[in-house]
Amino acid sequence: MQAGTRPAKALNRRQQTFATFTLLLVTFMPTGGRADDGVDFFEKKVRPILVEHCYSCHSAGAKKEKGGLRLDTPEAIRRGGDSGPAVKANDEKSLLLRSIAHAADAPAMPPKGKLPDAIVADLGRWVKMGAPLPAAATAKPEVGEAARKFWSFQPVVERPTPKVSNPKWPARKADSFILQKLDEQKLSPAPAADARTLIRRVYFDLVGLPPTFEQVEAFAADTRPDAYERLVDELLASPRFGEKWARHWLDVARYAEDNSTSEATCKPPRFPYRYRDWVIGTFNADVPFDRFIRLQLAADLAPDTQPADYAALGFLGLSPVYHKEPKLSKDVIAAFVADEWDERVDVITRGFLGLTVACARCHDHKFDPITAEDYYALAGVMANTQLAERPLKPDADAGQNALMTVRLDLLDATLRLGYAKEMRGTALKEKKDATVFDPKIKAIEAKMADLKKREQALDTSGPTANVVRDAGTWVNGDDPAWTVVDYKPGQYRNLPVFIRGNPARPGEIVPRRFLGVLSSGEARPFREGSGRRELANAITTDAAGLTSRVFVNRVWGWVFGRHLVTTPSNFGSLGDRPTHPELLDDLAARFVANRWSVKWLVRELVTSAAYRQSSRHDEKAAASDPDDRWLWRAPRKRLELEEWRDAILQVSGQLSLAGGGPSDNLDGPKSVRRTVYGRVSRERPADIHRLFDLPDPRGHGEKRESTTTPVQQLYFLNSPFVRQSAATLAKATATGQSIEDGTKALFRRVLLRDPTADELMTARRLIQPAKEGGVPAWELLSQTLLASNEFLFLN
Incomplete structure (x- = not known):
């Protein structure tokens, strides 16, 4: 042997x-959450295609409706035309797909020529998703007083405490609203969780780490009547609280440290982690949420901003950037730039306001009182906002502007040098005279050497963050062979409405302003630079009711595992209605009254009787309410990927509590810090991010979906x-x-x-x-x- x-x-x-x-x-x-129903994909991707390429022949406004087919309403799309249904769910041989492929057995659409491959791919993806369509649209409401009466647009006010069957059960005011609904449904709350279950639950929910066995036993033996409240206060004061709760917000902010591709025009930002560290510190310091919003949108424009808070601008400063090849035409580059503005409008409006404003890019919103003019009024703010870097020190504007100018010139020179060398190489292969390119190459190299010296002299200002600054943005196509994007600090522009979303078809100019339906009276034009500061103030004042509802609903979902409004980034007509509307309003009103304190809100929820219930199963209650929407028991939740990874590190004795600074490679063997300090990539996600449900950071993350796959088990x-x-x-x-x-x-x-x-x-x-x-x-x-x-x- x-x-x-x-x-x-x-x-x-x-x-x-x-x-x-x-x-x-x-x-x-078990699988949790709800799969994406694809309606948002239809509104953002498919409807604009139909508007641009199909409505001229297949809509109510067409001069002559062809083939009896209309594509301008969900009902008409479902009905089809003279040749039958144009679309069949999951059917790759649907008439629509065969037509746009110009197949021999279908009419070629559009008749003038095939659509671009990207558009064909989007339509094919939509059909594979089941060809989801929104519900039938009602008459479009006017943007006026009638529209302002929609439930989520109303001011929030504290509600009287309802009478309930068991007045001894509520521990917090929220419990009375919960019990009122349970009474209506003839359901009863579950018994309180035992001490050992409760301490583990609240540790993970507040700091994202498990307690030790000794801490569990000590809490179980603590007979003081306020033992649990003391524990909650201790956890809220821990620096681990910010590390846990920042990750929630980073999903909303679609935090990432690179772009989907890494060409020269969309290189990764140099200091993305400073925004992450700022968010962690902000949650630990319990910065009021309204100030949290204003700093992320306009810290550089507020007179009382401390230098460290400029890092807050990473909310926009780390926005996805798309490759803008200078050899492309002005119209193509303008479309890419418009896509970047669109993404920023989307993350602001869905993230803070819970509204799908980006659906109004190509046409008035089909369901909410949001016009195309509203959309371009906000897109105009983004058209005057440039991604930049800023030293975290007072009075850094002058150095920042000079450095940005040098870097843009250096990028342009780098691209021009690359093309010159490529042309020289082609000439050599074709055995032509390549020396004609040498003077140009030498001139560009000399210019680059000078620019690099100037960059080095300017880039010596200590800690720096990726931020934004005010600068008007224009796409310059004066040279048909070389398209550039011009940024002009101190010069600002209003955007026209792009007809059907196409920047090459400008319509009426729209002043930068807030959404009409959320404005007090008539929406007033923004007059301060880009308008970012005025936008932030409008979100936290004119729209305070909606803003507070949206955030309170997010926090409720992060604590209880299920939101009161199960579409947390859509509080419009197509969004779900709250299960407990009075509870949501009352909590939002008291949240504002308590100076927008996130820790107050979290404490209010985790000290409630509803939170402290056991998760025991009850056959009768489950038959009546299988999804536990009325909260007759505590939900059984799977740990999120950060929680289970951090817990594994802690119980195995590997966890390092060192925080801040450049991110770790989560796939590497030396990564033993908390997972929030791991690198988040749009281009090459870490294995655990791919496998365990991190929202795609290429766009706003509405909520985490909990999937079940064999690969997870193999992991x-x-x-x-x-x-x-x-x-x-x-x-x-x-x-x-x-x-x-x-x-x-x-x-x-x-x-x-x-x-x-x-x-x-x-x-x-x-x-x-x-x-x-x-x-x-x-x-x-x-x-x-x-x-x-x-x-x-x-x-």
Whole structure:
């Protein structure tokens, strides 16, 4: 027998035992959340295509409706025309797709020529999604007093506490509204969770880390009537609170550290982490949420801004940037620039206001009182806002402007040099005279050398953040062979309405201003530079009712796992209505009255009786309310990816609490800081970001969806991160101990409890055969516990 053969066979037997043990503790993770129904994709991608390329022949406004087909309403699209349905869900042979492909068995559409490949791909994707369409539109409301009566546009006011069946149950005012709904549904709240369940729940929800076994036992033994409130206050004061809660906001802000591609015109920002660190610090300091908004939109324009707060401008300063090849035409570059403005309008309006304003880019909003003029009034603000860098020190404007000018000139020279060298290389291949390019190349190289010296002299100002600054933006096509984007600080512009969303078809000029339906009286034009500061003030004053409702609803969802409005970024006509409208209004009003304090709001929710319920199942209640929309029990939640990864690091003794600074590579073996400090990429996402539901940072993240895939299970079984953590955990906790003591130590470390008699017996069957090489057996037990549902879920 060769050396090492016996241990290998023993390890295989232990692996079989591990598989059996895993079946006892691990079940597939349930799917949570709601899949994207595709209506937003239709409104943002498909309807503009139909407007631009189809409405001239297939709409109510067409001079002659062809083929009996109209494509301007959901009902007409479903109905089809003389040849039958134009679209069949999931059918790649739908008449629409065959027509735009100019197939032989279908009429060629459009008749003048094929659509661009990107448009064809978007239509094909929509059909594969099931060809989702919005509900039938009602008559479009006027942007006036009638429109302002919509529920989410109303001012928020505190509501009287309702009478309930059990006045002793509510611990906070919110509980009375919850119990009122339960009473109406003839449901009863679940019993209170036991102390051990509750402390684990609130630790993860507030700081994103588990308590230790000793902390659990101490809390369970604490008989003081305010023991839980003391614990909550301690967690709210922890610096770990900001690390947990910042990640929630970073989803909304679509935080990332690069772009979808990395060509010369869209290189990654140099200091993205400063925005992330600013958000963490802001949540820890409990900066009022209305100021949180104003700083992110206009910190550079407010007179009382402290230098460190300029990093807040990363909200816009880290916006996705698209490659703008100078050799492309002015119209193509203008479309790319308009796409960037559109993305920024979308993240602002959905993120802060819960409105899909970007749906009005090509036409008036089909369902909400938002006009195309409203859209271009806000897009105009973005047309005067340039991505930039700024030193985090007072009076940095002059140096910032000079540095930005030098960098833009350097980028232009770099691109021109590349093309000159490419043309020289082509001439050599074709055996032509290449020396004609040499003077141009030398001149550009000399210019670049000078620009680099100037850049180096200016770029010595200490900590710097990616921000925005006021500068009018124009696409300059004076040279038909070289399109450039001109930024002009101190010069501002209003945008025209782009007819059908096309920048090459300008319509009437629209002054920069706020949304008409949310303005007090007639919307007044913005007059201060880009208008960013006035926009921020309007969001937090004129629209305070909507803004506070949207954020309170987000916080409710982050705490309870289900939002009161289950479309947290759509409070318009197509969005869902709140399950508890009076509760939402009352909380929002009290949130504003408490100076927009996020910690006050979080404390109000986690100290409620509704939050402190157990998650026990009740057949009768489940039959009546299977989704627990009335909160008759606490939801059972799967840990988010940051929570489970951080928890694995903590229980295995690897976690470093060092914070701030450049991000870590989450796929690398040396990444042991909290996951919030891991790099977030639009171009090459980390494995755990791809596998475990991080919202796509190429756009605003409305909420996290919880998916279940076999690859996730394989990750827990085979990933180097989990296996190394299991080995470290085993070595630190169980190696060298008796089976009983080692198993008990592992259970206390990972599951915060002692093993049962059955679990001890199962562990003994796993460990005892390993007379040699006991460490691998402990590693397998450790890995099993780390992959167990008890570790991965909150009850």
